Amino acid sequence: MSLELTLCGADVLLPGEGLARAELAIAGGRIVAQPAGRRIDLSGYMLLPGIVDLHGDGFERHLAPRRGAMKQMNEGVLAAEAELAANGITTAVLAQFHSWEGGLRGAEFAARVFHAIAAVRDDVVTDLIPQLRFETHMLDDHAALPARLAEWGVSYVVFNDHLPHDRLAQGRKPPRLTGQALKAGRSPEAHLALMQKLHARREEVPQALDELCSRLSRQGVQMGSHDDAAADTRQVWRDRGVRIAEFPETLEAAEAAKAGGDHVIMGAPNVVRGGSHNGNASALDLIAMGLCDALASDYHYPSPRRAALMLAATGVLDLASAWRLISDGPARVLGLEDRGTLAPGKRADLVILDAATHRVAATLARGRVSYMSGDIAARLIG
The missing domain is CATH 2.30.40.10 (Urease, subunit C, domain 1)
Incomplete structure (x- = not known):
């Protein structure tokens, strides 16, 4: 009530x-x-x-606290919602992978997560919005994806490509291969063979994505790209109707997104830390330049609140402008005018x-x- x-x-x-x-x-x-x-x-x-969180995967620790302890998926979502609320988040986009990486990022696990979100949605206070992070090179999954999204009740998709293309092109083993394979339930040899197979079909990916994005657009699915590194990359995604740029890696990509009227989302932990943990564009710099529309929790739910307060305390923005990055800004990106x-x-x-x-x-x-x-x-x- x-x-x-x-x-x-x-x-x-x-x-x-x-x-x-x-x-x-x-x-x-x-x-x-x-x-x-x-x-x-x-x-x-x-x-x-209330904070509107555009992208967060911090819920994973509640759904799968350790290997094999994933029997009560609904209870995990309820626990995640409690953490969201404790951090002032009233609308949360739960970002779940659909990836060749398997395990907690595999298609079967994604289905269980989305079914759990749907099952508890009427029992929670926080507005939970599912997002699918889809690996672009999973060509065999493209055809069925629109129907699966409809079944899962997912209307927000972000495209990722985490294949280590440089290593694979050089015939070298990717880093952390054994650990990643074990999490996926595969042998290192089978996991490497899968990556090599997906990498070998990379020339087919652009046209397949053109067709997939067209279908998703007609279905009313909102789409974003992840980790854009260059202006021409953002232009390609824009031409496909993908108008959200999540965590652009470079100033060039962020500038191209804003120039084209696209939304730019950066990670709140990037602000709290004072920079990217892997050397990508600084969220602070992009915010100061007016190139950021919204901040997201990414992997740490306390960070949106902390980031907004830090921006105000350090004089980068006034409090109203800083808080807008975690409330009105993300609400506008999602089209939530209420x-x-x-x-x-x-x-x-x-x-x-x-x-x-x-x-x-x-x-x-x-x-x-x-x-x-x-x-x-x-x-x-x-």
Whole structure:
């Protein structure tokens, strides 16, 4: 049941006004213009729009905490949702691989994940959106993919290519071959043979992707590319109707994406760390240059909140602009016009932070509590 409350005494991040002392009323799962229900004193707290996470795979640790411990997939999704809520995330895109890498990234595991998300969707408060990360060189899977997406209820696909093409072209063994093969349940020899087979058919991939993207576009599937390294690569994806650039590796690729009107997503851990862990483009640099539309958790759910607060604290952006990268910005990328700001008529998706520590005290999605801790509980329950 959604709450009917008037929250007062807190500093509220209002659209177009920045952080200011104001009242915020919620009723019927929406933010409303007039006072509603009980008045709750939230002095000492900040009210901000709920975080919209565009891409995260941190849920994997809950679904498969160790090899063989994957029997209760639904319970894993519920545990992941609890972590999302504890970090102020009210809408979460759960990014699951469909890859030749097998194991937790294989097609069978993906099916189980998507079925579990669908099974618990009505039992959770956080809005969970499944995303498929599809390996481009799996040519034998192209034909059936649109139907499988429809079966799984997936309407967001991101294309990846993690084959070590340089090594394979040189006839050298890829790094970490044995460990990767064991995770996939294959011998190292069989795993290498599969990679070599996929690499050998690389000339067929561009045309196959043209056809696949055309089919997915007609099906209404939103599409993104991952780790674009060059401007011409982004142009190829744009021509296919793939208008989201996830984690471009270079300034050139990010500039090309923005120049073409595409959305650029960067990883929040990149901001928190102060740079990419593998030498790719710095999210801080792209943000300062106006080349980033949204930040995503990537693999660490606390990072969106921390990144936005760091951007504001260091003066890279004001708080409203920084928070927009994790709320209104990603909502716009996803086409979700009903959330992202604390404006009347929008969903009552909000996060309550302790003003002194900036820790998450409570999270509400569509006016329902998904997380609550400490003193805030006494105030809300009252």
